[in-house]
Amino acid sequence: QALRSQLETAKADYQQRLQYEQQARRQTAQWLAAAQDDITAGRLLRPPGENAYGRYQQIVAITPDSQQAEELLQQLVELHLNGAQGALQSGALTDANAWLDDLASIAPAHPRLAPLRAELSNERASRQDLDKRVASLLAEANSSDLNNAAARREELFLAVLALEPQNPVAQQGLAHARSEQALEKQRRQEQELLAARAQLDQVRQLLAQQPHTATNFQKAYAQLLQAKRSNPDMREVDLLLDQMPRYYITAVEQQVKAGDFAEADRLLLAAGLLTPANEELEELEELRETLQR
Numbered sequence: 001q002a003l004r005s006q007l008e009t010a011k012a013d014y015q016q017r018l019q020y021e022q023q024a025r026r027q028t029a030q031w032l033a034a035a036q037d038d039i040t041a042g043r044l045l046r047p048p049g050e051n052a053y054g055r056y057q058q059i060v061a062i063t064p065d066s067q068q069a070e071e072l073l074q075q076l077v078e079l080h081l082n083g084a085q086g087a088l089q090s091g092a093l094t095d096a097n098a099w100l101d102d103l104a105s106i107a108p109a110h111p112r113l114a115p116l117r118a119e120l121s122n123e124r125a126s127r128q129d130l131d132k133r134v135a136s137l138l139a140e141a142n143s144s145d146l147n148n149a150a151a152r153r154e155e156l157f158l159a160v161l162a163l164e165p166q167n168p169v170a171q172q173g174l175a176h177a178r179s180e181q182a183l184e185k186q187r188r189q190e191q192e193l194l195a196a197r198a199q200l201d202q203v204r205q206l207l208a209q210q211p212h213t214a215t216n217f218q219k220a221y222a223q224l225l226q227a228k229r230s231n232p233d234m235r236e237v238d239l240l241l242d243q244m245p246r247y248y249i250t251a252v253e254q255q256v257k258a259g260d261f262a263e264a265d266r267l268l269l270a271a272g273l274l275t276p277a278n279e280e281l282e283e284l285e286e287l288r289e290t291l292q293r
Helices: 002-040 052-062 067-090 093-106 113-141 150-163 168-208 214-230 235-258 261-271 279-292
Strands: none
Touching (some): 002 052, 067 113, 093 113, 113 150, 113 168, 168 235, 214 235, 214 261, 235 279, 261 279
16 A cells, blocks of 8 residues: 555656646747747847846756757857957947946856957057047147148048048048138139239230330240249130240341341340240241341
8 A cells, every 4th residue: 555655656746747847848948939039139138027048047947957048048148259249340349348248147257258358458448549549630630720721631631530430520621621622722723813814914015015125025935934834724825825936026027127136136046945846936047047147
C-alpha cells in the first residue's frame, strides 16, 4: 500500500512537471516571438513591460538555463555593439554613449565594453579640439576686422566646412562671402569701365589736338594699351587701336605738308611701336622712305 501511494505521488509529480514544462515551452515560444517583434520595432530595452530584454527576463524567470533565452540575449548584445560602433563612426557621440550605457545594463562584463568606452572618450576629446578649432575659424570669419575681406572669409568658411561639412553657419557664411565677392567684382568692373571711358575721352582729345604731334600720339597710344589691359573685351578700345596707324599716316602727311620734317620723323618713329603689323603700317614705312628722300 505504501509503495502504491509513492508511485501515485511520483506519477502526479511527473504529470505536474510535464504540464509545467509544456506550458513553459508554449510561453517561451510566445515570448520569443514577441521579442523578435520588439526587436523589429526597435523596442530593445524600452518601453517598460514591452521590450525584447523584458521578454528575455521573463523566459529565464521560468527557465533559467534556456538556450533560446541566451541566444536572445546575445542578439541584443550584438545589436547594442553595432549601434555603438555605428554611432562612433558617424560622430554621433551622444547616441554612442546611450548605446554603451544600455549595453552595460544587460552585459556589464562584456569584453568589448571597456574598449568602446575608451574609444568614445578619445572621440570626445577630439571633438572638443575640433569644436575649438571651428569656433576659432568662425570667430575670425565674423570678426569686424574682415568687414571688407570677402575672399578671406571665404577661405575661413571653407576651412570650417573641411572639418564639419554640414556646419550651417559656415554654409551660410560661405554663400554670403561669395555673393559679396561677386558684387565686389561687378563694382570693380564698373569702375574700370568708367576709368576706361575716361581714358578714351582723353585719347580722343589728344588725337584731335592740332597740330598732331608724336608726344600726343604716344600718350594716346599708352592710354589705349592701359585701357586694353583693364578692359580686354571693350570694343571701343579695339576700334581706336585699329585706327591708330591711320591717325599716324594722316599726322605724318600733315607735318610733311607743313614742312615740319623733324616732327614727321618723330611721328614715324613713334608709329614703329605700333603692333601688330598691317598694310597701314607698311604705308607708314613708305612715308618714312619718302621723308628720307
